[in-house]
Amino acid sequence: MASDDLSTRISDLGRSLDSIEAVADLPKLRSEIGELEQQVAAPDLWDDQENAQRITSQLSAKQGEVDRLVSLRSRLDDAELMLGMAEDEGDAETRQEVAGELERLARDIATLEVRTLLSGDYDPRDALITIRAEAGGVDAADFAEMLMRMYLRWADRHGYATEVYDTSYAEEAGLKSATFAVKAPFAYGTLSVEQGTHRLVRISPFDNQGRRQTSFAGVEVLPVTEETDHIDIPEAELRIDVFRSSGPGGQSVNTTDSAVRITHLPTGIVVSCQNEKSQLQNKAAALRVLQSRLLERARSEREKELNALKGDGGNSWGAQMRSYVTHPYQMVKDLRTEHEVGNPDAVFDGDIDGFIDAGIRWRKKTEAQA
Structure with a gap:
């Protein structure tokens, strides 16, 4: 040059x-x-x-x-x-x-x-991420754990603090679900494009016949609530249960009932936290997660009302948003942006900035066309 x-x-x-x-x-x-x-x-x-x-x-x-x-x-x-x-x-x-x-x-x-x-009302906030195993049995549970590691590695690469609130382990391997926070400026705005259903295609390490397996995991991304949100939750609307924390295979990792599960009776939303040392700390963390879910529920309802006024009966987000393929070829592809790479190992090790950037640009373009 x-x-x-x-x-x-x-x-x-x-x-x-x-x-x-x-x-x-x-x-x-x-x-x-x-x-x-x-x-x-x-x-x-x-x-x-x-x-x-x-x-x-x-x-x-x-x-x-x-x-x-x-x-x-x-x-x-x-x-x-x-x-x-x-x-x-x-x-x-x-x-x-x-x-x-x-x-x-x-x-x-x-x-x-x-x-x-990133110009949304909640974009500057910390992000609260929940990953759930969906269809695919033990492979889906293993995939959910792979995705959790991917996001934690991504945060670590950027020097962002994380806090794990709850991990529900599957019986054989992997996770039924996990909830954790990424604490950084604009973490929610950045990671919100990761929300949706993720799909993994691979030779199952859990299949004795070495067959190809397709499994799914869901990723939910919410903004962490702040004091200014004023979400008042009456005690009468809550059912609080306590239980012992458990690790992989369901084994007890605590000798006291320190884990907390909170059910919000009017909506049926259930959250739990078992990663803090005391019941009081777990209750406070679970309440923060519940507040974030209620905040997102209120935001979603307002958005639906606005879409109805605009004559838009639904949003432009598809449920299934990314495919990870390790067999018969190596590929990770975003189904919305068409962004694609040929190194799944690097992606699972936290190299997802290209997908996030493409997702943010795609969302901005989609919003401008609406």
Whole structure:
């Protein structure tokens, strides 16, 4: 690539980064980081462990966001400096290095640019994810556990905090269901495009005859409730049951009845939490999950009313949204966006940014056409 083309590329990437920095509002982010650092320094911070974890998680996420933007700007400045030196010295090898770095920068900036498309009311919030095994027996339960690991690995790759609230293990292998939170700015807006039915096609490791098996798992993504949501749940509407936590194969992992199951009687919604140490902590966590489900129920009902007024009887989201195939060929394909890769192992190890970015762009385009 000629030096003039590289200079133009640097200018284009600089404008994209300017736009991202404006949306992120770096001065505001740094101000919020300063306030959170003061709260973290308070000697009584850990008197309220739940609040302390929330504050430290927010600080880590916001600092990570600033660090990513600062790093991208520094890399772009370094590339411009290297290009200038290459031109002065007629160094073709350095010019090639700059071209490679600009390609990497373009991918990284495009990923952050997707954030500017997240403008929903709940998009900035933490995400509450529930994964359930569906059709496919033990393979579906195993698939549900694979998906949980995939999302936890994705969060770990980005330095996002996670908290597992409940894991219900299947008898032979895998999970019946699991609920966990991803704590990061815009986690809900980012991960909400993962909601739907996921499909796995593979040679079943649980079939003695080595036959191909198709199994399904459902992913639900909700925004975590905040104090401003004001969801009042009268005690009379709740049935609270306590039981012993269980691990794989149904074995008891606790000698006391610390796990909590809450049933919301008017709606029939059932939530449980067994991963905290005390019954009180599990009850508080289960109530947070219930509030998120009720919040989403209210949002969904409002959306249906608006769609009815617009003459749109249903939404544009299909239930089955992604296929993972490991036999007879290797492929993961999103059925809405057509985004496709040929390395399922990498995807199951948390490499899903391409699918998430394509999903967000697809949703924005779909909304604009509605």
